[in-house]
Amino acid sequence: MSDHDSDLKPSKPAIWNDPKYRALFFQIILVIGLGYFIVSIVDNTLSNMESRGISTGFAFLNEPSGFGILQSLIEFDESHTYGRTFFVGLLNTLLISGLGIFFATFLGFIMGVARLSNNWIVAKVATVYIEIFRNIPLLLQIFFWYFAVLASLPGVRQSMSLGAGIEFNNRGLYVPSPVPEDGFSIVFWLFVIGIIATVFLARWANKRQELTGQQFPVFFSSLGLIFGLPLVVFLMMGSPLSWDYPALKGFNFQGGVSIIPELLALLLALTIYTGTFIAETVRAGINAVSHGQTEAAMALGLTRGKTMRLIIIPQAMRVIIPPLTSQYLNLAKNSSLATAIGYPDIVAVFMGTTLNQTGQAVEITMMTMGVYLTISLTISMFMNWFNKRMALVER
Amino acid sequence: MTTETQTYELGNHPDLEPPSNTTGIMGWLRKNLFSSYVNSVLSLFVFYLLYLYIPPLIQWLFIDAVWTGGSREVCEVEGAGACWAFIDSRFTQFMYGFYPKDLLWRPNSAGLLLIALMIPLFIKSFNYKWMLGGFILVIYPIIAYFLIHGGSFGLEVVETNKWGGLMLTLVLSGVGIVASLPIGVVLALGRRSEMPIVKSVSVVYIEFWRGVPLITVLFMSSVMLPLFFAEGTDFDKLLRAMIGIIMFQSAYMAEVVRGGLQAIPKGQYEAAQALGLSYWKSMGLIILPQALKLVIPGIVNTFIALFKDTTLVLIIGLFDLLAIIQQANSDSAWLGFDTEGYVFAASVFWVFCFSMSRYSIALEAKLHTGHKR
Numbered sequence: 001m002s003d004h005d006s007d008l009k010p011s012k013p014a015i016w017n018d019p020k021y022r023a024l025f026f027q028i029i030l031v032i033g034l035g036y037f038i039v040s041i042v043d044n045t046l047s048n049m050e051s052r053g054i055s056t057g058f059a060f061l062n063e064p065s066g067f068g069i070l071q072s073l074i075e076f077d078e079s080h081t082y083g084r085t086f087f088v089g090l091l092n093t094l095l096i097s098g099l100g101i102f103f104a105t106f107l108g109f110i111m112g113v114a115r116l117s118n119n120w121i122v123a124k125v126a127t128v129y130i131e132i133f134r135n136i137p138l139l140l141q142i143f144f145w146y147f148a149v150l151a152s153l154p155g156v157r158q159s160m161s162l163g164a165g166i167e168f169n170n171r172g173l174y175v176p177s178p179v180p181e182d183g184f185s186i187v188f189w190l191f192v193i194g195i196i197a198t199v200f201l202a203r204w205a206n207k208r209q210e211l212t213g214q215q216f217p218v219f220f221s222s223l224g225l226i227f228g229l230p231l232v233v234f235l236m237m238g239s240p241l242s243w244d245y246p247a248l249k250g251f252n253f254q255g256g257v258s259i260i261p262e263l264l265a266l267l268l269a270l271t272i273y274t275g276t277f278i279a280e281t282v283r284a285g286i287n288a289v290s291h292g293q294t295e296a297a298m299a300l301g302l303t304r305g306k307t308m309r310l311i312i313i314p315q316a317m318r319v320i321i322p323p324l325t326s327q328y329l330n331l332a333k334n335s336s337l338a339t340a341i342g343y344p345d346i347v348a349v350f351m352g353t354t355l356n357q358t359g360q361a362v363e364i365t366m367m368t369m370g371v372y373l374t375i376s377l378t379i380s381m382f383m384n385w386f387n388k389r390m391a392l393v394e395r
Numbered sequence: 396m397t398t399e400t401q402t403y404e405l406g407n408h409p410d411l412e413p414p415s416n417t418t419g420i421m422g423w424l425r426k427n428l429f430s431s432y433v434n435s436v437l438s439l440f441v442f443y444l445l446y447l448y449i450p451p452l453i454q455w456l457f458i459d460a461v462w463t464g465g466s467r468e469v470c471e472v473e474g475a476g477a478c479w480a481f482i483d484s485r486f487t488q489f490m491y492g493f494y495p496k497d498l499l500w501r502p503n504s505a506g507l508l509l510i511a512l513m514i515p516l517f518i519k520s521f522n523y524k525w526m527l528g529g530f531i532l533v534i535y536p537i538i539a540y541f542l543i544h545g546g547s548f549g550l551e552v553v554e555t556n557k558w559g560g561l562m563l564t565l566v567l568s569g570v571g572i573v574a575s576l577p578i579g580v581v582l583a584l585g586r587r588s589e590m591p592i593v594k595s596v597s598v599v600y601i602e603f604w605r606g607v608p609l610i611t612v613l614f615m616s617s618v619m620l621p622l623f624f625a626e627g628t629d630f631d632k633l634l635r636a637m638i639g640i641i642m643f644q645s646a647y648m649a650e651v652v653r654g655g656l657q658a659i660p661k662g663q664y665e666a667a668q669a670l671g672l673s674y675w676k677s678m679g680l681i682i683l684p685q686a687l688k689l690v691i692p693g694i695v696n697t698f699i700a701l702f703k704d705t706t707l708v709l710i711i712g713l714f715d716l717l718a719i720i721q722q723a724n725s726d727s728a729w730l731g732f733d734t735e736g737y738v739f740a741a742s743v744f745w746v747f748c749f750s751m752s753r754y755s756i757a758l759e760a761k762l763h764t765g766h767k768r
Contacts, residue, residue: 372608
């Protein structure tokens with residue numbers, strides 16, 4: 001037998017037919033091709049920039065910018081550097097993304113559940129909303145809100161008062177801002193302590209239920225801890241908080257917080273547009289929970305609310321979270337459309353104005369794209385971690 | 396009280412009518428609108444809101460609207476609704492941009508040719524769909540280029556800066572999808588390749604383009620592309636936008652195709668190998684035909700997204716449908732009819748996107764055979 005074995009050994013393929021060497025060969029070709037491509041691009045770029053007199057490097061970031069920005073979360077004026085415009089833009093991008101994600105999630109969940117409602121008219125209205133707004137380009141929606149709706153609001157002098165000191169006109173929305181007085185910090189810290197205490201309380205209650213089966217009214221006691229206690233102290237101390245109301249002085253409103261129309265239009269459009277996609281995600285997630293689960297919960301005697309909270313939502317969330325993440329990412333990336341109406345996000349300020357003034361296209365483009373890549377990778381990493389925690393633990 | 400009691404033999408009782416409040420309109424209303432207190436209040440509230448907003452909207456959109464007229468005066472009548480005369484007088488521009496009026500037959504015939512070629516794709520008994528599809532994807536763009544751009548066959552050249560309107564939107568999204576499909580297929584195969592360098596190059600490419608917004612890509616292609624190539628190479632604006640869109644779109648396309656590749660059972664790969672097919676043969680003859688069939692709905696969805704995204708080219712100064720409406724809105728002869736312009740643009744986009752999404756849903760239902768067990 002043993003001498004037959006040697007005959008049965010597969011003959012060694014020729015070197016150009018061996019998959020191992022082939023793979024190596026193709027990859028070497030790819031590396032050489034790619035390397036040549038990159039080197040030639042870098043070379044061309046450098047020589048082109050030299051011939052056009054564009055300097056390279058990041059020295060421009062320390063030069064004074066010489067332009068003002070419409071809305072800035074940090075102090076900014078003409079004398080600040082180009083480097084600072086980057087952070088102003090970045091913060092504005094994060095602001096609109098954060099606000100957009102919050103409102104779009106809210107609207108999306110409501111509409112997603114409404115589309116599944118057993119109330120015919122509610123379901124139809126939700127369907128019409130979803131089908132209309134997700135099939136219209138976002139940029140068009142932004143223009144509509146900005147140029148057709150907000151621009152046609154009454155001017156500053158005919159400003160609409162929405163009550164509670166809120167003013168609304170074509171220069172934006174003016175909201176009273178809270179001014180804390182002596183002792184308000186105590187109320188604030190009580191609020192923070194309340195939140196921390198609630199976390200521990202919930203853990204303790206969970207443990208106790210697991211051990212003894214007894215339930216503890218966590219919801220109401222945490223309401224009391226977080227809101228009740230600070231409120232009582234607040235009232236006892238004689239309400240140490242006053243409001244700064246916007247008032248018409250000269251040509252514009254002074255005081256309070258002003259929300260520029262660019263932000264409003266962008267927020268409205270992003271919320272309404274992304275809300276439709278989130279609604280569809282939510283609907284798919286809830287539909288993915290089999291009807292047997294609902295029936296089993298009912299058979300156990302759980303109330304409708306508890307069925308939703310303890311049985312359906314936790315299972316639906318597993319299906320919802322991954323597509324929801326990509327919607328959040330889309331929203332963050334879509335917030336770059338701000339530049340079309342002049343909301344000072346990073347693309348408008350840094351890739352727009354700063355690039356036009358300094359001409360350093362390569363550095364600025366790389367920095368801006370780097371920001372979006374970082375945001376994308378961070379959100380998807382966080383969501384992957386979250387997803388892993390929520391994922392079904394299978395046997 | 397006179398109640399007649401009648402006795403029946405066991406099992407002979409005639410069927411009773413269902414309770415009157417569970418059938419007919421009343422039954423439907425009770426079940427779907429007024430099933431509980433909360434639902435009743437909700438229904439009435441929604442109906443009230445609809446009553447408040449829908450009739451005035453219809454009044455403005457259709458009943459009081461001014462449909463024709465050459466100038467804004469026709470719309471400045473007391474109680475006039477939407478000014479469709481504005482759209483009417485600018486319609487050609489909205490469709491074709493600044494394309495010369497006497498040459499409009501060229502884009503028109505390109506469009507008609509495409510429609511004529513597409514019709515057989517929807518006929519069930521037509522057996523050469525793959526061949527026709529290939530013709531539309533490969534040969535048709537060349538024909539359309541010569542028709543719209545001209546330059547040979549005795550056709551006058553129409554520079555791309557004269558292209559615009561809906562035509563440009565369609566050209567951009569069409570080119571974007573047709574060119575990104577093969578690149579996407581290669582990238583998807585690369586991402587699933589066992590060669591580490593090929594795989595990582597594909598992953599980096601895909602994740603890079605998927606991580607940045609299209610606007611930055613368009614900015615990049617408009618300011619940086621001229622720097623990348625040796626002096627003297629001149630790209631026109633439209634070509635730059637197209638390159639940006641193709642690079643961006645191919646990453647998304649790759650992910651769609653990858654979804655299809657992953658849905659093919661491993662047995663198919665193994666069977667192809669067992670038959671002794673080479674890599675390209677097993678992909679080209681066994682895997683890709685199945686995978687691409689699976690992802691047609693996904694490709695249609697990407698197309699919808701791209702179709703909406705082409706509006707962004709207005710930021711780098713191209714005149715697509717939205718840009719040209721935006722420009723018309725700021726025309727002093729027709730100032731103040733922004734809403735009409737946007738409503739018109741929205742309805743054009745909506746009709747395209749909605750019908751495509753319905754088509755994709757129908758396809759998905761039709762193609763859901765075999766692999767889903």
